[in-house]
Every structure is written in C-alpha cells, then in structure tokens.
Amino acid sequence: MGKKISMAVIRRLPRYYRYLADLLRVDIKRISSKELSERMGITASQIRQDLNCFGGFGQQGYGYNVETLYKEIGKILGVDRRFTTIIIGAGNMGNALANYTNFQKRGFDLIGIFDVNPNRVGQQINGINILHIDVLEDFMRKNSVDIAILTVPSHVISEIAEKVAELGVKGIWNFSPQDLKLSHDVVVENVHLSDGLAVLGYRIKEQEED
Amino acid sequence: MGKKISMAVIRRLPRYYRYLADLLRVDIKRISSKELSERMGITASQIRQDLNCFGGFGQQGYGYNVETLYKEIGKILGVDRRFTTIIIGAGNMGNALANYTNFQKRGFDLIGIFDVNPNRVGQQINGINILHIDVLEDFMRKNSVDIAILTVPSHVISEIAEKVAELGVKGIWNFSPQDLKLSHDVVVENVHLSDGLAVLGYRIKEQEED
Numbered sequence: 001m002g003k004k005i006s007m008a009v010i011r012r013l014p015r016y017y018r019y020l021a022d023l024l025r026v027d028i029k030r031i032s033s034k035e036l037s038e039r040m041g042i043t044a045s046q047i048r049q050d051l052n053c054f055g056g057f058g059q060q061g062y063g064y065n066v067e068t069l070y071k072e073i074g075k076i077l078g079v080d081r082r083f084t085t086i087i088i089g090a091g092n093m094g095n096a097l098a099n100y101t102n103f104q105k106r107g108f109d110l111i112g113i114f115d116v117n118p119n120r121v122g123q124q125i126n127g128i129n130i131l132h133i134d135v136l137e138d139f140m141r142k143n144s145v146d147i148a149i150l151t152v153p154s155h156v157i158s159e160i161a162e163k164v165a166e167l168g169v170k171g172i173w174n175f176s177p178q179d180l181k182l183s184h185d186v187v188v189e190n191v192h193l194s195d196g197l198a199v200l201g202y203r204i205k206e207q208e209e210d
Numbered sequence: 211m212g213k214k215i216s217m218a219v220i221r222r223l224p225r226y227y228r229y230l231a232d233l234l235r236v237d238i239k240r241i242s243s244k245e246l247s248e249r250m251g252i253t254a255s256q257i258r259q260d261l262n263c264f265g266g267f268g269q270q271g272y273g274y275n276v277e278t279l280y281k282e283i284g285k286i287l288g289v290d291r292r293f294t295t296i297i298i299g300a301g302n303m304g305n306a307l308a309n310y311t312n313f314q315k316r317g318f319d320l321i322g323i324f325d326v327n328p329n330r331v332g333q334q335i336n337g338i339n340i341l342h343i344d345v346l347e348d349f350m351r352k353n354s355v356d357i358a359i360l361t362v363p364s365h366v367i368s369e370i371a372e373k374v375a376e377l378g379v380k381g382i383w384n385f386s387p388q389d390l391k392l393s394h395d396v397v398v399e400n401v402h403l404s405d406g407l408a409v410l411g412y413r414i415k416e417q418e419e420d
Contacts, residue, residue, distance in 0.1 A: 008218075008256065010412055014405035018389075046218065077408055078415040092309065096302035102387050102404045107411065147410065170414045173407060177312050179228075187417055189410040191403075194312045195224035197383060198287055200357065200399040201317065202220055204380045205288040207397055 005076070009053050013073050015040065016050070020070040032063035082107050083171075084144060088160055089151035090115035090123075090130045093175055097149060098125040108147065112139055133160075140167040147171045154178050161188075215286070219263050223283050225250065226260070230280040242273040292317050293381075294354060298370055299361035300325035300333075300340045303385055307359060308335040318357065322349055343370075350377040357381045364388050371398075 019040055023031060033051075037044040051064070074080070085108050087094045097103070098113055113125055114133045121132045131139065139145075148164040150157060150172060157176040164172065165184035174180050174190045182188065229250055233241060243261075247254040261274065284290070295318050297304045307313070308323055323335055324343045331342045341349065349355075358374040360367060360382060367386040374382065375394035384390050384400045392398065 006253075007251070011405075011409055013412075014402070014408040017408075018402070018405075041217070043216075077412050079408075081411065081415060083411055083414070092302045092306035096306055097403070099302065100403065103407060106404050106408060108404075108407055146414065147407075170417070171410045173410055185417075187410060187413040189406055189413070191406055192224070192228070193307070193310065193401075194316050195221075195228075196399055196401055197313060197318055197357075198224040198227075198289075198316060199221055200381045200383055200397060201291065201293055202223075202287050203397040203399070204293070204356065205291060207380070207395075 005053050009050050010076075012042070012050055013077055017070065017073045017077060017079070020066055020073065023066045024070060029066055030063045031066055036064070079107055082109060083146040084109050084111050085147040085149055086110070086112040086114065086139075086145050087149045087151060088114045088133065088136070088164070089153075089175075090117070090120045090125065091151060093151040094149075095125055097151065098128065111143060111145070114139075136163070137167060140164070140169075145169050147173060149173045149175070151175045215263050219260050220286075222252070222260055223287055227280065227283045227287060227289075230276055230283065233276045234280060239276055240273045241276055246274070289317055292319060293356040294319050294321050295357040295359055296320070296322040296324065296349075296355050297359045297361060298324045298343065298346070298374070299363075299385075300327070300330045300335065301361060303361040304359075305335055307361065308338065321353060321355070324349075346373070347377060350374070350379075355379050357383060359383045359385070361385045 019036065033044040033047045036047050040047070051069070085103070087098055087110065090098075090113050094113065094115070098110060103110065110126070110128060113128050113130045114136050115121055115130050116133050120130050123130050146169065148169045148171075150160060152160055154176045157174065157178055157180065161172055161174070161180050161182055162184070165182050165186045169186060171187040171189070172180065174188060177192065177194070179190045180188045229246065243254040243257040246257050250257070261279070295313070297308055297320065300308075300323050304323065304325070308320060313320065320336070320338060323338050323340045324346050325331055325340050326343050330340050333340050356379065358379045358381075360370060362370055364386045367384065367388055367390065371382055371384070371390050371392055372394070375392050375396045379396060381397040381399070382390065384398055387402070387404070389400045390398045
C-alpha cells in the first residue's frame, strides 16, 4: 500500500465507503463495477480506475467482494482512528454541526464548543457547554484537540485559525467562504457549500437542454 | 461546446471559478497551469486535462487568459441563469443556509421557507417569513420554484422530496444523511458533510505518517 493515492481518489473514497456500508446492510456480498456504477452515478471505468489505485480487489466477471473492499477503504480512510474536535462559533451552523450525530459514528468526538456571544456562552448543545473563547487557550493546554471546526464570521476567520494552529490543532475544517492560507503546518479543508449548489444548477440547466 | 463534460470535471469547475475570481480581483491577467496548481492544490496535469475538456484555452509557455477562462467556466456553469429556491426545515441548518448571502450572489434567490414547528412558523429569517408546510402546495402553484433545499429530519425526507418533485421542482439539494432515490425526473444533489470530515481525518493521518 506504500503508493500514494491521489487526492481526487481520496475525495471519492468516503462515498464508496457509504455505498458499500449500504450494500453490507442488505447483505449483498459481491458487486460488479457496472452495478456499483449504476447505484453511485460514477462511470464503471472510473470506479475500476479508482479501486485499482489501492490494489484492485475486483476479479474479471466476478466483481468485488463488498466486505473486503469496505474494510480496505475503511483502513485507508483511517475510520478506526478517533479524533477530538472542537467547534468555534455556536451560531446556526455551529449548532447544526454539534447536533450531527453522524460525526461521532465516523470517529469524531466533539469535546468543546466556543463562542463570544454572552447569550450563547453557558448554554449547552448536545450536552456540551458553550465556553467563552477567552478560555480556549487554557482548554487547549489541558485537552488534546485534533481538529477545530470553524463556523465564525469571515472577518475573524484568519485570526482564529492562526490561533488554533499555534495552540497545536492538526486540522481545521473551515466553513467560512474564505479559503484559509496558514503559516503553520496544519491540514485545512475548506467547505464551500455554494459549490454544491452551483453543480445542482448546472445539472438542471443540462437536463433542460436535453 | 457540444461535447459532454464528465461530472468529475463539472464538480471541480466551481472551485476553478472561485480561484479565477480571486485572481481577477487582484488584477492577474494570465496564469500557467503550474501556478494555478500551486494555488489550488490540484496537480498541473489534472488542471490541463480538466481545462482541455472544454476547449483548452492555455497556450504553451504563455498560460491561460484568466478573464477568458473565468467567463467560459461561468458560461458552462450557467452563472448568468437565476434559480428560485425554497428551504424546507427552518432548524439550525435551514437557518444557516437562509442567512448565507453567497447563494444569492451565485444566482440562487430564496423565495420561501417552510417548517411544521409552530414556534418557527410566522418568524422571519433574512426577511423571509417561515410558512407552515401545509401551505407549501398552494405556494408552489402560485410561484415557480426551481430548487427545494431540504433540511428536514431523515424520517420525513423521502415523503417531502416526493412531494416537491410532484409539485414540479427541477432540483433538490438534500442535507439529510440519507441519499434520495426518487421516482420523478428531478436532479438531486446529496450533501454529505461527514465526507469532508473523513477526508480531513485522512489527511491528518497521512501527515502524521510522513
């Protein structure tokens, strides 16, 4: 497995992982790239190419062993690994994410929520107290935090990102529309919700033209 | 432009579009695939391959004309087209999306918000009244709705999706963790936030192993 897998393939792996979990749930043991293609809306050749990247478990005319493939992708994604996370920004998006129980199932444990708004500080979301951002530094010295989920306004995003990076987070999940460029060696995933909407718009337009 | 562009490329176009907009903002007129690669974290060969898909405006040793490329991608994505949208589910995620001003800038006009919760119905978000879902049908007969953004609980998602599809929406943006399969001919984009978190986890793990 020493070979490096491209980020384009990695970004599709969580999707394969979800589909394979669905198949396991209904007790499907083998699947061809063609069937997987129809279910997932990815071309069969793309699927074969993707899955070949990490060893290729398909057999001609026989398909993929669902469980083997599921476990192998899980191993690559590191689903057995747990990450501690905090959310900074307890507004609507922060609230929505804090209530998203799927994250815990996928290995991400929320251990703290921070905000500056006195109406929010002291409240609880999903059993976790909202703390004032002033105590963030102290909190992070006492608790090992792997990932900071940032749902703060754009005008403070850089400052807060630099701060959590300095305090030692390994990754930042950035929900502000502004891409982050940090001086620290921290992994950043920028979420751009409107990109998904743009793709939806494109697909509608394409369907209308057909 | 008659050639069909693969969905994998389409999904990257909004990102190119954002980056090119950033370049235009700082008055950069030409860019090579190599420079674009460094800024975007996509390999230069992937960029050349992607941009070749729709005509290839790059010139060897001279790079891409930023404005031409920006306009061309905008044309493909249909950014000049406007879409009417409604949000069903005025919880935290619905609230967050309703307040996301970027959507309007990208051509998506929010014209209605619906919920069943009596504490929410009658309130306003971003100047738009939250209506009871009972009046949805009437609303949709009076207003042309292109896209329904669904932020409702998983156990009602299928029912509500079928309903808006029957009432004539062209696209559904689904925020429930459950993928939608509809009997109607409606374009569906399923949002899986936890996929992004899984990719972040993978990248952290990879960096630790380096």
